[in-house]
Amino acid sequence: MSQYDEAVPTSFLLDEEDRRLLLSWSDEHESIHGWEALRWACPCAWCAGEGGLPGMLSKKQSLSVEETTLVNLEVVGRYGLTPVWEDGHKTGIYTFEKLRASCECDECRKKRATR
Ligand SMILES: [Zn+2]
Ligand SMILES: [Zn+2]
Known part of the structure; x- marks a missing residue:
């Protein structure tokens, strides 16, 4: 069991300028995911x-x-969520x-680094 079991994404934003995905969660966290790393x-x-x-x-x-x-x-x-990519790929379930x-x-990076 992880500490994140109850949090679910409530909305998302595509940050085209920085090529990253911003997800809002039910526990009010906002997560950041670079598109390339995600792909x-x-x-x-x-x-x-x-x-x-x-x-x-x-x-x-x-x-x-x-x-x-x-x-x-x-x-x-x-x-889960399936990203839809510009090349038409959309079979990955995250x-x-x-x-x-x-x-x-920063917050999550720090947490992982100290684990
Ligand atoms: Zn894939
Ligand atoms: Zn975070």
Whole structure:
């Protein structure tokens, strides 16, 4: 069990200038997620691999602008979000817990560093 089990995202904002996603949470936290880091973390079978086979991301050195431009977010049930990327990719389900654990704000970074 993590301390984030109860927090759920309530709204999101696409910060096109800084190419990052801002998520507002039910516990009033605002999390920050750089688009590129988010895209590299795509957990879908095609990107991350499946059944011991390497995924597409493990063979790439870099990603294109289309692949790392976030255009929308879709809610998946009550547990996750699927980013919709400009290249049309939208099969990765990022759980709320995982998103929250990868928040890049100063507060969360510090918390992780001292753990
Ligand atoms: Zn993917
Ligand atoms: Zn944070």
